[in-house]
Amino acid sequence: MKKIVTFGEILLRLSTERHLRFSQATNFNATYGGGEFNVAVSLANFGMETEFVTRLPRNDIGDCALQEIRKYKVGTDHIKFGGDRLGIYFLETGAGVRGSKVVYDRENSAIATIELGSIDWKTVFADAKWFHWSGVTPALSSNAAAVCLEAVKAAHELGLTISSDLNYRSKLWKYGKEPKDIMPPLLQYSHILLGDLDTAFFMTGQEKKDPNYQDTVSLPKIYDQLFNSFPNLKFAATTLRYSISASHQKIGGILYDGTSIYNAETREVTPVIDRVGSGDAFMGGLIYSLIKNPQEKQEAIDFATAACCLKHTISGDYNLATIEEITQLAAGNTSGKVSR
Amino acid sequence: MKKIVTFGEILLRLSTERHLRFSQATNFNATYGGGEFNVAVSLANFGMETEFVTRLPRNDIGDCALQEIRKYKVGTDHIKFGGDRLGIYFLETGAGVRGSKVVYDRENSAIATIELGSIDWKTVFADAKWFHWSGVTPALSSNAAAVCLEAVKAAHELGLTISSDLNYRSKLWKYGKEPKDIMPPLLQYSHILLGDLDTAFFMTGQEKKDPNYQDTVSLPKIYDQLFNSFPNLKFAATTLRYSISASHQKIGGILYDGTSIYNAETREVTPVIDRVGSGDAFMGGLIYSLIKNPQEKQEAIDFATAACCLKHTISGDYNLATIEEITQLAAGNTSGKVSR
Amino acid sequence: MKKIVTFGEILLRLSTERHLRFSQATNFNATYGGGEFNVAVSLANFGMETEFVTRLPRNDIGDCALQEIRKYKVGTDHIKFGGDRLGIYFLETGAGVRGSKVVYDRENSAIATIELGSIDWKTVFADAKWFHWSGVTPALSSNAAAVCLEAVKAAHELGLTISSDLNYRSKLWKYGKEPKDIMPPLLQYSHILLGDLDTAFFMTGQEKKDPNYQDTVSLPKIYDQLFNSFPNLKFAATTLRYSISASHQKIGGILYDGTSIYNAETREVTPVIDRVGSGDAFMGGLIYSLIKNPQEKQEAIDFATAACCLKHTISGDYNLATIEEITQLAAGNTSGKVSR
Amino acid sequence: MKKIVTFGEILLRLSTERHLRFSQATNFNATYGGGEFNVAVSLANFGMETEFVTRLPRNDIGDCALQEIRKYKVGTDHIKFGGDRLGIYFLETGAGVRGSKVVYDRENSAIATIELGSIDWKTVFADAKWFHWSGVTPALSSNAAAVCLEAVKAAHELGLTISSDLNYRSKLWKYGKEPKDIMPPLLQYSHILLGDLDTAFFMTGQEKKDPNYQDTVSLPKIYDQLFNSFPNLKFAATTLRYSISASHQKIGGILYDGTSIYNAETREVTPVIDRVGSGDAFMGGLIYSLIKNPQEKQEAIDFATAACCLKHTISGDYNLATIEEITQLAAGNTSGKVSR
Amino acid sequence: MKKIVTFGEILLRLSTERHLRFSQATNFNATYGGGEFNVAVSLANFGMETEFVTRLPRNDIGDCALQEIRKYKVGTDHIKFGGDRLGIYFLETGAGVRGSKVVYDRENSAIATIELGSIDWKTVFADAKWFHWSGVTPALSSNAAAVCLEAVKAAHELGLTISSDLNYRSKLWKYGKEPKDIMPPLLQYSHILLGDLDTAFFMTGQEKKDPNYQDTVSLPKIYDQLFNSFPNLKFAATTLRYSISASHQKIGGILYDGTSIYNAETREVTPVIDRVGSGDAFMGGLIYSLIKNPQEKQEAIDFATAACCLKHTISGDYNLATIEEITQLAAGNTSGKVSR
């Protein structure tokens, strides 16, 4: 089976327990995660061959990240070593009317200082059929953006399917460039785009021509504007999130295939155990489903959305739900019965 | 005060914390529980004299279980010692759309290898007025089933009231027998039967004659079919569970006394802290109420159902709610005010 | 900036984790709190100069409390040392239909044995503009009540604004006096009164003349009865709490300024992480808002109520929400979005 | 088998983890203990029938203590209920050159306010052969001292063997009496006395006539002075403790039977996990051994001393070492091999 | 690089924290381990290619074990799936004069019910140069013993170096066979034997001809008796353990190459954090060193012994010390300086 390759950063995640605020914490739970790695874990859990490409520092913290990657059966053969530090993010988990807080401490991380040409993408992609990246990586540094472009070009040349998650984080993009300067050339090669429309227009520097966004009839037209700009695009998808509170979300999803809109049913997600990585869970579900049954678009958006819902019940960055659990939820079973 | 005797297995329960999945757990909370023991704890907490009969291995883990039984003031005078191991179950606590998971590791436990005749039931029951057992015990092994039959016969001869919880677990019953082969003779002596009607018909190998189960008028008729098969039956009861999600249940209850149906009000139970043992909490509440005020059937089903609801808010297998707390909830006070 | 002084008890709070019942606890989380100190922490977090006056025992537990006070930038210059012990309260956190339980162990605490005249209130208030106390302090002992009276008289003489929280606790008041014997002279000097009307009438020994309490028209009249008894009163306020369950509250608030009633919108608060201290959070928010913008009464009740709501999502006695978080919630943003 | 009765206080013990100082603790381990109860647990673990007499408050914390007593199979039939609070002690565990610290918070505990005549000692002792008490109980309050005297007189009249542990704690004895006022009449009835000679002379208000304490020849003479004052004395014993550091002790023991001195070998005890209750472990071992083989005095002091050593390796107040473990250590096996 | 294959059981290890006794534990740390897997982890940490062959149940607990194997970069390609359960062992960690306790609960584990012929050893060994097994596997069941024999025969035929650890556990060997019935044919193919001489003679059913075991001159002669029985033997090695207490060991080592005895210096190991798996750490060090520098026998025994010492400072079953740490200790640096 040919592999799915993802490229990006894996961070040390330090989170407070029991909804404590940062100022109350005397210890942090230490896990690992990062958008593109999270997608790889989802796919590996679904039984697919995966490879995660990143750069790790040669120290004990970098080694911990490496063990974590291996634990989830994600390939590590093309990871580079070097740089000074692993990026960190601190997470305070909210509840009810109090939202979660993220404090980034990821500047000068190993991947931010990666050098162009240091990864032999031809070898990386030799055995691969799919490449996934997200907008977090080009947001880190001009080096990371350059390597990302190098990767999508190589993937394109070798005929891989390319998926992209816009993943806009306003607190990144601090190296002097704006998304609209960087993202359009990167997105030229994408077949699948994840992200809401407003973000898509913003990050690609476009103005939405048809403002009647909410109108079902006009939705395909708006998507078409994007499809026209990025000629390789075959699918655009997004989660639909209605945030009742930090502990209660309603989650739906939309898939557009250039012709029709496919909607997944909106589900109640409460309580929210951990919403970080739920977009990555959606992405992982979508890739899996589009590989397994490329023609079953309704099934794909249902599976992706159910994966996203289930992720909210799982602590940490990754979606550890099984195919069986996701399929059952996609089929409408929300009862949460005890399995024994 | 004469005692209530329960007979069955007590297991080591190893559960993950903070809704973690098994693959995330680096430690397990270690508690103890098992259907029939859980009922005994409920009754001891309500101030009744109880005795739990089981077989424990002579090792440190068996000793831990013994201390746990004593802690809750449940009698241990007739426990047998022998066999190789204490049964274990692993519990992963779900949330929202993700259900909890139980992994059983209870084969070849001390009670599964109990020998017929090893317990002197006449002595056990000498000072007793009530005997409770459940369908889990005969599901463990032919030995356990045989000792269970020996017990109900002795209890019957000595004039004890006998209550039974059907407690069907499809992952048990692995020793070559089906429920319908084993349960009918055991149930001959029961006065009180806990379990939903479909399970009752399935485990007793009967076909429901009147399929209009949902219809209030026909419900007594369906129960009568059971009452006709098991001539000692005086009461049948069941919880009514509507599972919105793993974290949100609606719980009601029904009691049938051979003449009339008594319904307990359905209550919202959210969040669910731990639903394991909530059926045992119902059973404990029902036994207590029927002993205290045998004629107050509405009170009995209200108390049993409120006990079941409160159990969902308590971690571990046992219902540790007090009579006062249960009575207040049965009276409709769901406000969860701070007591100070 | 002139200081806000609060006077009262700080206790060691020993709470069970993970909603465990007391009988299941093998360890207790140890934090500190007490109504008047909680108000001081709120105000210090909002950037105001505060001073907490209390009496602490000269032992390691008292020293821990002292460090806690300093940690939150609350002034400690006028704390007295002496007495035998720090008061303790044990907290079992409920869930859903099971309420939380508090067990007080605060008799003979350092502040209960405080001696009249031991605090030089003139010095304490020299640099102050506001004094806050609550009905818990005079409930502790006749000594504490006497020092409380000494304080309000001194504050009055020095022209400070005085706020009072009725804070009725039926399990206190064990030294032979009833609230109606003690509270009226204390309340003579209050400008701001927190507490529901029934409690206010009960603690001041009055009978409500107009019983049509629910009627919006009559509400000002009922308040006027209080305002007539306590001539310095300028504001009366109360939280409005609808307790759906221990995990789900609806929280509103009312402010009366002698002329008009100001209502804050009622909000859903679920899940409740910790409701202890939510009244103190309201009080802290009200004081802050009335100091910042004395004329903006609607803003004041909105801010106070939002502070109270947010406190329910925070573990421990104190409101650690920021002005920005409270202002956003007061403006209607309940979505609990991730801040990153 | 006739019972061994012990009488005294059981306290909630709140200890810091991982050698943390009090000021670093954000939680406390919650266990229970108290000299006379610790002795009862030792004896129950050795398979003897025991009964613990005390007074517990009727609140949740008192109930926790009650469950703890039952857990260890110590009889609870004669416990009285009443009073306001369970005594507490805080424990900071030292290491190396830093000693452990205890902060007592046990004034006004349930047992300190026990009333003379409230315990029917004749019924308590009806089925008993041995009574054990310690000098902590008369140190708590005049009430506790009076009940203690009542108990020893009743035990004496009923012909029980009486053992006493001097257990001097200078921070107790705060109610206006000194040990020499209270202890001599209590000790009149003792057959066995535990404590070092200096403490014995101090607490009984005597001056040591022969000062050459260290001299082996004179040691019996000094003991004889005590034996002459307390005519029922048959045995005096003491641990010998050489404190290298908080983590390293050398422990020996001496037994005098009115004729000869029996010495147990001094053993290295390092690391010390928890030394609280090691004297009680010695006492429990001595009572057990003197009951089992009254003539084997060397065996008795060896067993008691080995029990004391093993206690230092066990967390909490009680000695949970088994007879087999103690016997092996008493026989000189200090190797701490893995048992598997 | 050709692989090193080990074959055996991996168990779930449930250990108490903070030296607690089993009866005090309310949770267990959950890790994984087993002699042959521990050796594989050591070798993988040293940078060698390894493969662990075992049988795992298809349930969540088996999946956890699988993730653990991957985490440490040990190959999993030949693991079989089936059977009912993962074996478990409970561990109570001793201290000082109290030894650790192991309770085995590993009967009927997946590997105990492995079927002869189910593993294609030719494929397993295709890419391998070394095979390691231990005496625990044939002790589990006749099935496991038969598969073990199958493995050593295949390894022999394919020319692999074979190492064996006697690893005698008296509580295993419960299926009706004794070591002397099973071990000799298995050891026929071994090149390297780990274990003390007494165990070697006992498990191979021989009587030691020369009893002057302690005498340095006679030691080679005694070893020669073994080498004569097992003609493929090239090396015999053993740790030398002097157990001062559970917390203090002295550790040396001996290697015999058929000609000369090589002694490693004996080192103080205190405190002992975890001694389980220290023999496996020795074995892993020995294999590594003999592969790297087959002629440097003194270096080999020094490295193996230092690895064994370091393992005692590391929690869990595996030796996680690095080559650099081991080499430094082997060179005599015991100072435990801070590396920063």
Place this chain on the structure above:
Amino acid sequence: MKKIVTFGEILLRLSTERHLRFSQATNFNATYGGGEFNVAVSLANFGMETEFVTRLPRNDIGDCALQEIRKYKVGTDHIKFGGDRLGIYFLETGAGVRGSKVVYDRENSAIATIELGSIDWKTVFADAKWFHWSGVTPALSSNAAAVCLEAVKAAHELGLTISSDLNYRSKLWKYGKEPKDIMPPLLQYSHILLGDLDTAFFMTGQEKKDPNYQDTVSLPKIYDQLFNSFPNLKFAATTLRYSISASHQKIGGILYDGTSIYNAETREVTPVIDRVGSGDAFMGGLIYSLIKNPQEKQEAIDFATAACCLKHTISGDYNLATIEEITQLAAGNTSGKVSR
């Protein structure tokens, strides 16, 4: 009382629990520390007025550090805010033959990017009598080194006593300068120098003229070489550390006053709970003692060394031992008795 000012970095310290290796950690204990802040905490605990000058980022992690500083009653009035991140260090606590490991992640911290002139040292020192800094600060960046020089010059001009700890860390000093380039001008103003002689010569770029370092006679001569280079020097001191293992140290100390050598007795320190910050504990003890009794030089080195010993028994960076505890140890009481 005039203040003692210290200047340097405070870091977030993330340490593994229970001697776990980094690769085993699933959570980190989060505390704070840094050489110069640790000295300030020591002095504040001894009752002295202190002020800590640093630069903190304006984020939640910086706020946590600020609360920590306040908790220990160290002044915060002159802290600057700005920069991107708080420095971090990861700590793996060793045991026995395995040393502890520190991984620094402190580049680009708030203090490393501090700007020259941003601190108004005249105001800082207005109310101060003593300034303490260490060689860690100039090792961080050229900015930090420049501000450090600015500080010592200002302190010198204002007549403060200046103490310096050489604190050489080879993994710092990465910005292109060597200690010998930076330290000599800084040390010109020092009155008290802490550090061993080899480090002193290395960091000041000198060659030791008299190599007979071990010889008591020559020791003053060697020190005199330093005193000649740095004309303000009045005292030089160093701890003497003999590292038996990570868990066992022997600790002594030396003070030279330009005339005589004062030696503190060497003490056994075992077990080592945490040795990080033990040099700072020594420094804190020395400053305190020299301020209290400037003429009692033997007392000063005894107190400083005892403080250093006690620090090893305390978790975290700070010495939380009391004056009484240190004085007792300095007087030779190493017994670690229980204080109760």
